[in-house]
Amino acid sequence: MVLSTMTMLLSCADRTRPAPVVNLSGSLVTTPTNKNTLTGNQHKVKSGETLYSIAWRSGKDVRTIAQLNRLPAPYKIYPGQILKLQGKVHKTTSSSSTTSKSNVKTSQKEQKSSLKVVANQKTQEYGESSAGNFTDVKVPSLTQKVKRWIWPVNGRVISSFSNSPQGNKGIDISGNKGKPIKAAADGLIVYAGNALRGYGNLIIIKHNDDYLSAYAHNDTLRVKEQQTIKAGTVIATMGNTGTDKTMLHFEIRFRGKSVNPQRYLPRNK
DSSP, X not given: OHHHHHHHHHHHHHHTSOOOOBOTTSOBOOOHHHHXXXXXXXXXXXXXXXXXXXXXXXXXXXXXXXXXXXXXXXXXXXXXXXXXXXXXXXXXXXXXHHHHHHHHHHHHHHHHHHHHHHTTSEEEETTEEXXXXXXXXXXXXXOSOOOOOOXXXXXXXXXXXXXXXXXXXXXXXXXXXTOEEEOSSSEEEEEEESOSTTTOEEEEEEOSSSEEEEEEEEEEEOOOXXXXXXXXXXXXXXXXXXXXXXXXXXXXXXXXXXXXXXXXXOSOO
């Protein structure tokens, strides 16, 4: 009788747990963006992060965060710095140029002071160890339109894009470990690393002032930050870092917002 009662209690307890999301093949669906979404009003910069990776996690345009924090190009940030993610964006006008310059000088003094505190901490920049350096990505203004998009890899789409809050913010493409991953369009590498939990070895490419693309779970990275690349350039090899299966998680963002990659990619791979 006691054993029967315990069995019933355990069964009821299991029903209170949400069922895992699986795709049609029965495999567990991983959505790395859910693990990394920044929803607070501010964020403390961690080692290895760039303003682009932070903008990616918060789902905002990098220019918006730069304006919120009065960060001039090339968007220098450092470990331990507190960045605003929400608030009113202050646009710089000619009448306020003097004030803006003063704020920049003050910000630079604060950055130098903070660097003394973190100088003994190991930070990661472009995949190499350094001490107390800025995470500095020099990004030119890319205003040209994206001429064409290509598939980053040939393979079966095993998980499609979803607009739901807990949905997949890109597409997952199956393949074999070591398979070459290519840039989907011309652009500039603005992030190459593994500081975003759940994405594994990740690459983010800026294509112009509106579009970014991301390539996650790579085995090896073949490019570095600030490197200009062409569509079709091999940027990584397929792997399973940050996930339980070998695949490529591919995303496209328009002004910080996730869009369906399959609306941009050609129908025939």
